[in-house]
Amino acid sequence: MARRRADRHRRGRAGDQVVRTALVTGATSGFGRAAVRGFLAAGWRVIATGRRADRLQLLADEAGSERIHVAAFDIRDADATAAMLDAIPQGFRAIDLLVNNAGLAQGTLPAQQASLDDWRTMIDTNITALVTLTRLLLPTLIAQRGAIINISSTAANYPYAGGNVYGGSKAFVSQFSLGLRADLHGTGVRVTTLEPGMAQTEFTLVRTHGDQAASDALYRGAGPITAEDIAGVLLWIAGLPPHLNINRLELMPTSQSFAGFQIHREG
Ligand code: NDP
Ligand code: 8X3
Numbered sequence: 001m002a003r004r005r006a007d008r009h010r011r012g013r014a015g016d017q018v019v020r021t022a023l024v025t026g027a028t029s030g031f032g033r034a035a036v037r038g039f040l041a042a043g044w045r046v047i048a049t050g051r052r053a054d055r056l057q058l059l060a061d062e063a064g065s066e067r068i069h070v071a072a073f074d075i076r077d078a079d080a081t082a083a084m085l086d087a088i089p090q091g092f093r094a095i096d097l098l099v100n101n102a103g104l105a106q107g108t109l110p111a112q113q114a115s116l117d118d119w120r121t122m123i124d125t126n127i128t129a130l131v132t133l134t135r136l137l138l139p140t141l142i143a144q145r146g147a148i149i150n151i152s153s154t155a156a157n158y159p160y161a162g163g164n165v166y167g168g169s170k171a172f173v174s175q176f177s178l179g180l181r182a183d184l185h186g187t188g189v190r191v192t193t194l195e196p197g198m199a200q201t202e203f204t205l206v207r208t209h210g211d212q213a214a215s216d217a218l219y220r221g222a223g224p225i226t227a228e229d230i231a232g233v234l235l236w237i238a239g240l241p242p243h244l245n246i247n248r249l250e251l252m253p254t255s256q257s258f259a260g261f262q263i264h265r266e267g
Contacts, residue, residue, distance in 0.1 A: 027048035028055035031199070034227035039231075098149070126169035153167070154252060166207075177247075192245065
């Protein structure tokens with residue numbers, strides 16, 4: 001019954017062709033923006049969110065109002081998140097896929113020197129905002145037998161100096177994703193956590209509070225993952241047949257691998 005209702009929703013203006021709808025957070029830059037373009041090119045309708053309205057408008061201009069709905073707000077504001085969902089136009093309301101991508105790292109200092117403001121920003125964005133939007137959208141995703149892809153990080157799995165709260169927040173995302181899988185058992189809703197390593201986006205610029213030289217130095221010669229690489233993986237996951245669920249997927253650039261434990265010696 002639920003499956004039939006979801007299928008009816010998916011048959012939209014394109015007649016018999018299935019047109020699915022994705023909500024992508026953090027769509028003004030990096031992974032999110034590339035994902036929006038990728039999903040649009042693959043025939044999806046997209047709801048794109050982020051704070052920078054001018055960048056969202058550029059995406060809207062590229063695609064047209066039949067294909068994309070944009071909403072500019074701060075995802076840490078729970079009331080704004082609920083208002084965004086209430087304001088989604090009718091043709092975009094049957095959301096099949098939530099890509100929880102909006103997120104950030106702030107700072108690289110060791111915990112004993114780190115800024116508490118930076119820590120709160122990461123927790124509010126990477127954890128609290130993500131669970132808020134997910135909770136609000138779950139009834140729709142269940143009705144649609146839809147899917148959730150949460151963007152975590154290799155930082156969830158491998159600690160490094162200065163990763164403290166960022167890594168912790170992404171470990172939460174990975175574990176929350178597995179917990180969602182358990183809770184959504186039998187609903188047909190799929191849940192995946194994607195755990196990328198080093199990728200060249202505005203991530204390091206944001207993390208260093210605007211240090212372009214540091215960002216350039218990190219990625220130079222390293223062949224990092226690109227935003228388009230991630231968009232391709234997201235599309236692949238979203239396009240898998242409904243009986244398959246990728247639980248977690250970790251990926252790195254070939255140039256990146258693991259370092260050993262550190263040992264402090266006295267004297
Ligand atoms: P970018 O900085 O390029 O993009 C981050 C996106 O998140 C932007 O669109 C930004 O929009 C949005 N965002 C951040 N804070 C808020 C907020 N308060 N309200 C609304 N939107 C917000 O980085 P990436 O594309 O690299 O990052 C995307 C995700 O991937 C993040 O969760 C990140 O942790 C994760 N990741 C990144 C890796 C990397 O090496 N780049 C590796 C592994 C995971 P705006 O500023 O307009 O609000
Ligand atoms: C971003 C990857 O290694 O900078 O999530 O933490 S890393």
